[in-house]
Amino acid sequence: MKQQQLFEPEPLPWEQADRDDLLCAQVVFNRPLETPFDYLIPDSMRGALQVGQRVKVPFGRGDHLIVGYCVGVDRPRHSTGLKSVHALVDARPILTPQMLELTRWIAGRYLCSWGQVLDTVVPAGVKNRAGTREVLLLSIDPEEIAKHPEAKLPPKQVAVLKVLEAAGQPLPLERVAREAGCGTAPITALRRKRFIKAIAERTQPGEADAGDVKATADLILNSDQQRVLTRVLSALREQRHQTFLLHGVTGSGKTEVYIRAIREVVGYGRQAIVLVPEISLTPQTIRRFRSRFDSVAVLHSHLSDADRHRHWQQIASGQVQVVVGARSAVFAPTPHLGLIVIDEEHENSFKQDSIPRYHAREVAQHRAELESVPLILGSATPTLESWRRAQLGQDELLQMPRRVEGLPMPPVIVVDIRNDPIRSSGGAIGRALRTAMINALDDDGQVILFLNLRGYSPVLWCRACGAAVKCPHCDISLTWHKERQIALCHSCDFSMVPPRDCPACGKAGVQYIGVGTQRLEQEVRAKFPKYPCVRMDSDSMRKPGSHDRALESFRHGEMKILLGTQMISKGLDFPNVTLVGVIDADTMLHQPDLRAAERTFQLIAQVAGRTGRSRKGGRVLVQTACPAEPSILFASRHDYVGFAQAEIEHRRLRAAPPFEHLARVIIRGPDEALVKAQAQTMVEACLAATTKLSVPVRVLGPAPAPVARLKGSFRYHFQLSAVEVASIQQLWREVAPTFKPPAHVEFAVDMDPLNLR
Numbered sequence: 001m002k003q004q005q006l007f008e009p010e011p012l013p014w015e016q017a018d019r020d021d022l023l024c025a026q027v028v029f030n031r032p033l034e035t036p037f038d039y040l041i042p043d044s045m046r047g048a049l050q051v052g053q054r055v056k057v058p059f060g061r062g063d064h065l066i067v068g069y070c071v072g073v074d075r076p077r078h079s080t081g082l083k084s085v086h087a088l089v090d091a092r093p094i095l096t097p098q099m100l101e102l103t104r105w106i107a108g109r110y111l112c113s114w115g116q117v118l119d120t121v122v123p124a125g126v127k128n129r130a131g132t133r134e135v136l137l138l139s140i141d142p143e144e145i146a147k148h149p150e151a152k153l154p155p156k157q158v159a160v161l162k163v164l165e166a167a168g169q170p171l172p173l174e175r176v177a178r179e180a181g182c183g184t185a186p187i188t189a190l191r192r193k194r195f196i197k198a199i200a201e202r203t204q205p206g207e208a209d210a211g212d213v214k215a216t217a218d219l220i221l222n223s224d225q226q227r228v229l230t231r232v233l234s235a236l237r238e239q240r241h242q243t244f245l246l247h248g249v250t251g252s253g254k255t256e257v258y259i260r261a262i263r264e265v266v267g268y269g270r271q272a273i274v275l276v277p278e279i280s281l282t283p284q285t286i287r288r289f290r291s292r293f294d295s296v297a298v299l300h301s302h303l304s305d306a307d308r309h310r311h312w313q314q315i316a317s318g319q320v321q322v323v324v325g326a327r328s329a330v331f332a333p334t335p336h337l338g339l340i341v342i343d344e345e346h347e348n349s350f351k352q353d354s355i356p357r358y359h360a361r362e363v364a365q366h367r368a369e370l371e372s373v374p375l376i377l378g379s380a381t382p383t384l385e386s387w388r389r390a391q392l393g394q395d396e397l398l399q400m401p402r403r404v405e406g407l408p409m410p411p412v413i414v415v416d417i418r419n420d421p422i423r424s425s426g427g428a429i430g431r432a433l434r435t436a437m438i439n440a441l442d443d444d445g446q447v448i449l450f451l452n453l454r455g456y457s458p459v460l461w462c463r464a465c466g467a468a469v470k471c472p473h474c475d476i477s478l479t480w481h482k483e484r485q486i487a488l489c490h491s492c493d494f495s496m497v498p499p500r501d502c503p504a505c506g507k508a509g510v511q512y513i514g515v516g517t518q519r520l521e522q523e524v525r526a527k528f529p530k531y532p533c534v535r536m537d538s539d540s541m542r543k544p545g546s547h548d549r550a551l552e553s554f555r556h557g558e559m560k561i562l563l564g565t566q567m568i569s570k571g572l573d574f575p576n577v578t579l580v581g582v583i584d585a586d587t588m589l590h591q592p593d594l595r596a597a598e599r600t601f602q603l604i605a606q607v608a609g610r611t612g613r614s615r616k617g618g619r620v621l622v623q624t625a626c627p628a629e630p631s632i633l634f635a636s637r638h639d640y641v642g643f644a645q646a647e648i649e650h651r652r653l654r655a656a657p658p659f660e661h662l663a664r665v666i667i668r669g670p671d672e673a674l675v676k677a678q679a680q681t682m683v684e685a686c687l688a689a690t691t692k693l694s695v696p697v698r699v700l701g702p703a704p705a706p707v708a709r710l711k712g713s714f715r716y717h718f719q720l721s722a723v724e725v726a727s728i729q730q731l732w733r734e735v736a737p738t739f740k741p742p743a744h745v746e747f748a749v750d751m752d753p754l755n756l757r
């Protein structure tokens with residue numbers, strides 16, 4: 001190969017690489033390594049190996065073969081000691097050049113390695129090619145049947161033959177059984193008689209029961225919707241990137257606007273991605289999109305590897321018009337992306353809390369810029385990050401301040417429960433809420449009760465010494481789960497039979513205090529025995545499908561009272577709900593978290609969105625021990641803008657996000673002294689580097705983390721704070737390689753953290 005033949009013309013420059021020079025694959029791995037590694041491409045793989053494919057290469061001292069991602073093909077940066085690519089894993093690239101660029105950006109933005117990002121972006125089902133499965137295709141054998149004219153077949157077998165005859169082509173076994181209304185036994189019998197033949201075929205199964213969805217027509221948009229749509233359409237038609245912040249109150253018809261914008265995109269033969277919180281991926285939402293578009297792929301977290309693989313391929317082939325999914329759908333391999341929508345952009349679930357700790361909004365923003373398409377961020381309660389971008393004119397603010405069809409916002413009544421006798425005697429439903437419930441139910445309305453604590457009692461408490469019973473592995477109080485008769489840690493799932501005597505002082509008499517959803521359910525059943533109620537929290541909704549069943553029973557009015565955790569605060573649209581009660585608005589307020597007020601506001605605004613969605617009207621009762629708290633008052637007046645202005649000033653004074661970016665570094669390990677010392681060393685290194693590089697980064701800490709112990713590890717943390725992400729990146733690149741924690745001490749960095757525990 002290498003030897004040039006005489007008289008052969010000189011190779012052109014771009015042929016040169018193919019012929020003479022060494023070519024290297026640049027490979028990254030799912031490991032925290034900064035730069036790609038070079039591997040020689042053997043002649044046998046030239047032409048076959050492309051950027052975006054996975055390869056098997058020798059790695060490390062033992063030259064173990066591991067899988068990596070080929071992210072570039074180039075001349076080697078140095079030519080000695082190079083190892084060769086051992087084998088190709090994929091026959092074709094599984095990542096497009098755009099996806100490679102996007103993932104590289106994520107690695108830089110979230111301070112992790114490119115390979116770690118790639119490994120998350122490609123679903124497991126795609127990596128292991130899950131889901132090509134064997135199907136049995138059945139067909140009639142007329143010759144065999146003709147040989148036995150005397151045969152008298154039982155009715156089910158006759159039915160099977162009729163189905164196959166009518167089809168005139170081989171059919172999958174499941175379908176035959178379904179259409180003939182039988183099990184597999186008659187089919188097996190017919191196969192034994194050789195009246196039907198079966199051939200096995202490896203295929204990807206078809207669409208997993210999309211259900212019968214009726215196509216529905218578009219609604220006539222109101223003037224607010226029309227105004228907003230016009231702005232979005234102008235960006236779409238000019239094929240330019242623009243981020244729109246669609247601030248629309250609950251029930252203002254945001255989804256209808258998304259649908260219209262998507263219709264335009266589909267008209268161009270392009271695809272749209274709609275990100276929704278996992279919890280909103282209800283049949284209701286899905287039906288809404290399926291009834292308006294021919295081809296919708298739904299990506300939720302319960303998909304099997306095989307289904308994910310199938311969706312990935314259908315999306316990549318351009319067959320899918322709309323991808324609706326949770327966070328990771330932002331990586332959907334649409335060949336001609338036209339639009340990205342993020343609904344409920346304020347939701348925390350858009351941030352991933354394992355490596356890579358990306359936020360889907362930031363990734364969507366970058367992807368939309370790269371592919372020159374618009375991005376719509378929709379919310380009734382936008383994050384202050386998004387609000388500020390709009391205020392600065394970086395994004396365009398679009399507002400829909402009214403509900404559709406002139407429906408008013410529900411009145412929100414703040415109830416001070418500090419002196420309520422029912423509350424002091426341990427009840428959850430105070431006097432005012434109880435009266436309101438009676439009225440609503442007597443009027444044939446339905447009621448939603450919201451409480452953010454699951455279990456029966458959130459605290460086990462010793463009367464004698466005042467200590468709470470904590471998890472032996474975590475710095476967290478155990479919760480009493482009466483149904484299972486255990487005290488459970490909500491962080492690590494540790495459980496025990498609750499102690500009768502206090503583990504701290506040994507005295508008898510541990511008390512269960514506070515109210516969780518289980519205890520609330522018991523109270524509701526006792527106080528409203530005539531009205532069936534259903535509880536929704538992660539304990540009651542373990543079984544697949546139970547979520548949908550509970551919601552359906554409520555929708556159809558079999559259940560009159562729905563109570564639960566966050567699970568019920570979002571997206572639900574039940575016209576007959578005339579009362580929403582917030583059992584305790586203060587649970588979020590007292591968290592040691594810079595976003596405590598923002599979350600409290602969001603919570604009340606979102607639950608308020610669950611009522612007043614028809615002419616029947618509705619109202620909201622918010623029980624609190626802090627009735628003067630601004631976030632609660634602003635929410636009770638439906639005044640997002642007032643809240644945002646006040647809160648943003650507060651953040652400005654504290655130089656907190658969105659004015660500065662934070663990187664939170666957590667150090668953890670089983671030995672507290674080692675963890676503390678490591679945190680101290682790292683902080684000193686950061687301080688020294690800020691001076692050396694003179695980057696404007698503040699180093700805050702170290703200190704024990706708010707949850708100082710978790711799953712058996714002690715935890716310390718510190719934070720890097722800066723106006724520009726780039727300053728933190730620069731500092732981190734300088735110091736991170738120097739961190740060599742002792743054995744059993746680990747550290748992790750979370751850029752723009754949402755979870756500050």
Ligand code: ADP
Pocket residue numbers: 219220221222225248249250251252253254255256257404405573
């Ligand atoms: P949001 O997403 O802002 O909470 P939705 O898009 O869910 O609001 O709309 C709330 C309800 O109003 C839905 O039942 C929807 O079908 C209905 N709706 C939306 N737009 C219109 C319209 N222009 N005319 C009549 N009903 C509408």
Ligand code: ZN
Pocket residue numbers: 471472473474476489490491492493494711
């Ligand atoms: Zn625990």
